[in-house]
Amino acid sequence: MADAAATLTLTLHPAIAEIDAADWDACAGEGNPFLSHGFLSALEDSGSANARTGWLPQHAVLRRDAAIVAVVPMYAKSHSYGEYVFDHGWANALERVGERYYPKLQAAVPFSPVPGPRLLRHPDAAIPVAAMANALEQACQSLSLSSVHLTFCTEQEWVGLGDAGWLRRIGMQFHWQNEGYADFDSFLAALSSRKRKILRRERRDANAAGLTFHALSGSDITERHWDAFYAFYHSTVDRKWGSAYLTRSFFSLLGQRLGDRVVLMYAENAGKPVAGALNLAGDEALYGRNWGCRGDWPFLHFELCYYRAIDWAIEHGLRRVEAGAQGRHKIQRGYMPKPTYSAHWIAHAGLRRAVASFVTEERAGIEAEMAALAEESPFRKGED
Incomplete structure (x- = not known):
């Protein structure tokens, strides 16, 4: 036409x-x-x-x-x-x-x-x-x-x-905006003292649980990681009574075709995967995509999805983190309504x-x- x-x-x-x-x-x-x-x-x-x-x-x-x-x-x-x-x-x-x-x-x-x-x-x-x-x-x-x-x-x-x-x-x-922070502590310094204490406690407790954290991208993400993440993805969908639209092969193809644009925040306990948060990196923003977890770990969702994303964005000079839909609870963690x-x-x-x-x-x-x-x-x- x-x-x-x-x-x-x-x-x-x-x-x-x-x-x-x-x-x-x-x-x-x-x-x-x-x-x-x-x-x-x-x-x-x-x-x-x-x-x-x-x-x-x-x-x-x-x-x-x-x-x-x-x-x-x-x-x-x-x-x-x-x-x-x-x-x-x-x-x-x-x-x-x-x-x-x-x-x-x-x-x-x-x-x-x-x-x-x-x-x-x-x-x-x-x-x-x-x-x-x-x-x-x-x-x-x-x-x-x-x-x-x-x-x-x-x-x-x-x-x-x-x-x-x-x-x-x-x-x-709700998006987090990078105001030229040198590191996570400089972001915390911009918060009120009460909120700053809350975030420090959440990070302390999440990191005191004995888990090992990784920020993986590109060739560092193997099929073993995608197998574990697909299980996390399914567990989240099942809990929320949703539909698992994304197939297992999607994640492999994503890694192959987007390379270093794929950023996987990954947590292990004694070498066994327990949680993951999938992000994609653009020229200006880190985009949160999917998350899943096996087990009950204090503040792990906040650590992997919000705080580790902020760390990564600051380190790589990105202007913001977009953590997906919904979530009024994101405000006290520095993610403001847009x-x-x-x-x-x-x-x-x-x-x-x-x-x-x-x-x-x-x-x-x-x-x-x-x-x-x-x-x-x-x-x-x-x-x-």
């Missing part, structure tokens, strides 16, 4: 393998590993993202003449699981009036609430957001689907899509009006909640 200027053509692809990795990565850039051809192809080649799991690839490629100028990681979704931006109520509302909500188009990274660009444009191609929005709307209509959703997009995309008539929604995550963004195009006029009203009210509520949570900041306010 071609846009109004007859120079841009959009095609949809049921496998990322159909798109040359160099062309994809030239549009995605190197800053966020979740957007790389390597990460997304590992999901597909391992059987983690496919029709069986409800994530049928429909990757969008925008060409000017024969040259690829933009791509969008996109999926036809038969449900709303694994997205972390909840629209089940929208689906129920449309189905109550006899219309079909699923399948829908989802521009996202499967199973990963990681913010980043979704309209991946080649840096040498000046492609307006409005042109890409129009192309995705046409794709949705040509497939007779209900809607298009860009979740965890950038604020710039969110603004541009809103200007193009899409509905705008915000959410909230907005996340999503944009939505809905074909059904009645549902679109109802959702527009809902997201406006929701946005006001989340902004108020973020302001209230900011008052719980553990950082010093001049008292010491």
Whole structure:
């Protein structure tokens, strides 16, 4: 399908393998590993993202003449699981009036609430957001689907899509910001004395349990480590009554294709693995992904997922740590509330009006909640 200027053509692809990795990565850039051809192809080649799991690839490629100028990681979704931006109520509302909500188009990274660009444009191609929005709307209509959703997009995309008539929604995550700290102690020095004591006690107790800790990356991560981590991953899923979308082979492929971008925080007891926290490193951020544990160890979750991540980010000069979705408990550990963004195009006029009203009210509520949570900041306010 071609846009109004007859120079841009959009095609949809049921496998990322159909798109040359160099062309994809030239549009995605190197800053966020979740957007790389390597990460997304590992999901597909391992059987983690496919029709069986409800994530049928429909990757969008925008060409000017024969040259690829933009791509969008996109999926036809038969449900709303694994997205972390909840629209089940929208689906129920449309189905109550006899219309079909699923399948829908989802521009996202499967199973990963990681913010980043979704309209991946080649840096040498000046492609307006409005042109890409129009192309995705046409794709949705040509497939007779209900809607298009860009979740965890950038604020710039969110603004541009809103200007193009899409509905705008915000959410909230908790991120740690590196203010040029020399080490973990210098970060602690920025906290109030009471919070500083709490964090020191948690780290002391976690490190007094007789465990051995490792920060593994690249070739240091072996199949033995992935075997153990996959068991941790399954135990977490089982406890939370979730679905284990990620297959065992995904983790091997991830290590092979992303190399040193993969950072595994790993704990052993007398040489036996007891816990792990999987992270991916970008140019500016360390992204927390999955965690799991065998046994009951004091403050081990905080140590592996939060404090070891801060240590690693400081050592490698990264600007922030993004520790995933939810978690008000992260605030007292230095992870502060930050907005996340999503944009939505809905074909059904009645549902679109109802959702527009809902997201406006929701946005006001989340902004108020973020302001209230900011008052719980553990950082010093001049008292010491």
